[in-house]
Amino acid sequence: MAVISFLLAILLGGTAFLFKQAASQISVGTSWAGEICSTSQMFCHHPEYLAYAGFGLMTVAIGTKLSNLSR
Structure with a gap:
């Protein structure tokens, strides 16, 4: 679970x-952007929404790993 x-x-x-x-590149007119x-x-x-979700999952991963180590 922690690895996933x-x-x-x-x-x-x-x-x-x-x-x-x-x-940031959309104003330049880059096609890939x-x-x-x-x-x-x-x-x-609002790319920070994805970063917030990533931070939450990282917190879950660390918490899961720490709880497994304490057993």
Whole structure:
């Protein structure tokens, strides 16, 4: 459970970074940024939502690992 949560947290963090970079490049007119932002306008304008979810999953992963170590 901890490993899956950790991997999903890393994935969400990477996705948040991708949307943040796409949002900054959309004004330049980069084609890949337009394609990324067309998939989800909400995440393009607010990539921190994905980062918050990643932080929550990282907290779950650390808590799960610590509870397994204490047994």
